[in-house]
Amino acid sequence: MLSRSDLILKYIVEYFVKTATPVGSNTLLENYDLPYSSATIRNEMAHLESLGYLEKTHTSSGRVPSSEGYRYYVKYLRDNNYHDVDEQIKNQLALILDKRSKSIEDVLKESCEILSHMTNLASVVLGPNADEEHLASIQVVPLSKNSATCLFVTDRGYVENKTFVFDENVSLNDLKKCIDMINERIKGTAISMLVDKMNAIKPLIQSMIHSNDALYRVFAEALIKFTNDRMALYGKENLLDQPEFNSDIQKFKEMLQFIDSPTEMKKLIDGEDSLQFHIGKDEEGNGLDDVSFVTKKIDIGGGKGGTITLVGPTRMDYDKISNALEYLAEQLMELYGDDDHRKDPS
Structure with a gap:
């Protein structure tokens, strides 16, 4: 049973989230x-308001929740029932999750696009920490007499591919021998060390493929991608539909710059909790004023997880968003998780 002040705060938050209109006593009644x-x-x-949970606007006699008020709401007042998933979101995700032949990367991409579209928020996917991955193999797939695709695979199932064209004086047989040599020397190397290893064997690569710098660049560019934090951003254009951002382009630009930075995002969501709420700027100065991040860790075993974060104004439907993220994470675990991570059907 909520206290009187908690019930009033709960209704103020939920009404303001729906309407973006300051709330007065008559509105509540x-x-x-x-x-x-x-x-x-x-x-x-x-x-x-004296506790810092509400703020009074300059243009109205009503009040709006502060960042501290939203934090209190999320911690103590929201319904917190992740089985109560918005039916439209659930149905749209079901269409994607039913395609069992798709890779988890493709399912994540399409799922995040749906979440962004149906919540009018941006979604950010961060892959597992590249420092903890190792190169499993490099494979070459011939496409024609002078073109091929190289597949770079890590021990956690991440795949990077690069298609390239090589000179007529380079045979496919020479190319395959070169790939075998590279595998022999750098297979099992930590991803963060791959660029250094490639630089060390550059003379060998050039000697085997007749000093063809173009092929070396193909390998180097693809491996450099491994060493970067893998991040994908979806639905950023949806944020312009939010009144907090369409009336303040500078704020919008600052937010885009922040969520486009893997370093800033990793620093913000580097916590132990499976579901995290970062509302406004915290005491350490992390985050952004008037912006919220709701993050769910995706753990499907074998280190193939990562995080999905929905980003938008602090005035967001935290129940709807957290329920959708919990549902998606559960379904991904069911589809792609190893035996230790799947739910026991009993």
């Missing part, structure tokens, strides 16, 4: 079955 007088509600709102 008109929209919710509250057994309190208007004066009592105003007194409680003044008390919540």
Whole structure:
């Protein structure tokens, strides 16, 4: 049973999330079955404001939740029932999750596009830490007499591919011998060390393929991608539909710059909790004013997980978003997880 002040704060947050309109005592009485007088509600709102949970706007007599108010709501007041997933989101995700032949990378991409579209938020996918991965193999797939695709595979199932054209004086047989030599020397190397290893064997590669620098660059560029933090961003254009950003382009640009940085994102969401809420700028200065990040860790075993983060204004539907992320993570575990990570059907 919520206290009077908690119930009033809960309704203020939920009404403001839906309408983006400051909330007054009359609004609460008109929209919710509250057994309190208007004066009592105003007194409680003044008390919540003194605690830092509400803020008074300059343009209205109503109040809006502060970042601290949203944090309190998420921790103590939200319904927190991840089985109560929005049916439209659930149905759209089901269409993607039913395609069992797809790779987890493709399913993640399409799922995040759906989440972004249906929540009007941006989604950010961060892959597993590249420092903990090792090169499993490099494979070459001939496409024609002078073109091929190289596949670079890690021990955690991540695949990078690069298609290239080589000179007529380079035979496919020479190319395959070169790949065998590279595998022999750098297979099992930590991803973070691959560029150094490639530089060390550059003379060998050039001697085997007649000093063809173009082929060396193909290998080097693909391996450099491994050493970078793998990140994908979807739905950033949706954020312009949010009144907090379409009226403040500078704020929008600052947010895009932040979420486009793997370093900033990793620093923000580097926590132990499976589901994380980062609302506004915290005491250490991490995050952004008026921006929230809801992050779910995806753990399907074998180190093939990562994180999905939905990003938008602090005025977001935290129940809807967290429920959708929990549902997606559970379904991905069912589809792609190893035996230790799948749910026991009993």
